[in-house]
Amino acid sequence: MSKEYTLADFTDIFDYSTGWFSDSSISSLFYQIFKRFPSMKMVKYKVNQDFLKEIKELYQQDDAFDIFEHIYCNHFENEKEEEEEEEENTSTKELYDCIVICKRNLMIGYFDDCIKIVYSNIAQEEIDHINQICENHKKENEKLNNLFIVTYIHNYFTLKQSQINKPAIQIDRHYNNDFVPVAAEIEKFLLEENKSGLIILHGKQGTGKTTYIRHLINLGKKRMIYMSGDLVDKLSDPSFITFIRQQKNSIFIVEDCEELLSSRNGSNRMNVGLVNILNISDGLLSDELCIKFICTFNAPLKDIDEALLRKGRLAARYEFKDLATDKVNQLIKEEGLDIPQQTHPMTLAEIYNYEGMDFSLGRKRVGF
Template sequence: MEAIVATLDFEKHQLIEVFKDWRTEDDKDSDSSEDYPYHYLLKGTSSDLLIWVSLNNNELFVEFLYDATDLALEQTVIALNKTLRAEFGAKKTPTFKVLIYESKQFDTEDVKSEFLQVNIEDHYNDDFEEVNAIIEASLGVERSGLILLHGAPGTGKTSYIKHLLAKFHENSFIFVQNEFVKDLLNPDFISFLLKNRNAILVIEDAEKVITSRENVNENSVASTILQLTDGLFSDYLNIKIICTFNTNIDRVDKALLRKGRLIANYEFRPLSAEKSDRLLMALGHSSKDEDMSLADIFNYEDKDFEVAGSKRRIGF
């Protein structure tokens, strides 16, 4: 807050403080040096300019109110905004959407991620390169379909999705949390999808979604996925669904594996011994000459916790 106010340069822009709102601790023995103003109202003495600076929920806002007929003043405001953005603005990062439900309707909330570019050749087994090419090609066209990514924990499924998010950050990725999976059956959800055509739904830990319908009724989430990826709505919505899971592919509803609906199906396995050794040595470790998961490779120096009496590692 102090840095922002200093950047505004009171003398240059002939500003004065009109109002301050302080945040203080109420305890008797509180350290007064920790008190700080979290609202400022500044006023220009030689122009019709007000600047409102506020710090709320760890986010800082600067708002300018000025006489829009004064074009010189407007250019000053624009220059100030650019200065603040260059100095304090966050770095641009990929943004994905998280499905939420509020005010009796579905919506999304933006969440910033990181630019994670994995090296497909070095970080995954050789048979994944062709599958990756198919997946990436599908994300560039308007086509509905299903992508199934499965395998043991720690083999790189989530890292791969982050890679796709970074590479295709202009696409609309919507993460469906587990507690919302059952809501895919809600008619209101179809209304939501109609407003989000060409979106990519990501469902992690999707065991409950894609397992065989023999154990559930026809009004299951799996049935909804079938309709979204190859039903009457599919050609219009162009919704892609990425499901990650740890269960065996044999438990997956066979209808989901049908050609035309399925874009890709891949099982992530531990990295081959040759590639594991190459990656270990690139990270400054000694080779082990054994297949290893990416989690074990990149956390090689972390302590290995074991369940007493079983010698089994607590998983990633």
């Protein structure tokens, strides 16, 4: 078989639409090369890179054999758990992906240690043999949270599994008393099966929103999907509905939503992204998808769209504020913090980053 494939250039494989590593895209690549509609099997566990060495040895003598390799750096890494670490929480890790054209009508995609086998008119015994090679190189289970990061490149949404450290917080100690019953309701709601809904958490920076989100993620009971603030405007993209229909029974965490949730200010036209959220959390799609949204932002909500305030629509709404003075002093005493008694409320960030505070004992840092 000729290796002169009908691709525009090499970047078609790895850069266009984040690649050919979604189920549909790698099948599309297969069709471009072989002009046949493929079947596909995805290995549902992670596989060591040594798997590729055995595949190469098995197929590299075939005339059609070819391999496209991609080495890149991931800058959105897991937070470090070691207390002695003083570097930034983000680090760089080299990652490796590849696509192997084994022979005519057989292709294997290796992406983030996962395997996709794409084929047409290949004997089942051969597919079973590849599956056995995967099994021989199966990775040990990794300790990961049920957290996935949404990325959006060239009109495609994709997910990347990630991990968040468990925060050392106690709801009744690190938050004001009025949040304790709200937190209990939120956790109860998030664990409910076959239910959709919307939670709004807001307030100024440093009051503990992010730490509380970490706490919810570490409950480990539901699949959590994080969307950063720069993707909020993509909630109105037509492809978002297609993407989210593949994420049934998940919890979406969407940051920096103030503009999305704000009033129409006299306009009769609602933000399309908000329409999508309402349809998914409380509209026609809610029964099918059973998706919950947690929307957060770092400001008081001055003008919320009235569509959100309809009775029964919000599962919870809470504004995080400075920790009350008596709670601040109680926290100082209970944790033995090197801070003088206070006469005014403080944010958690101010407490744990107090000027002159002694960290020489290696006290575990708490991020807010």
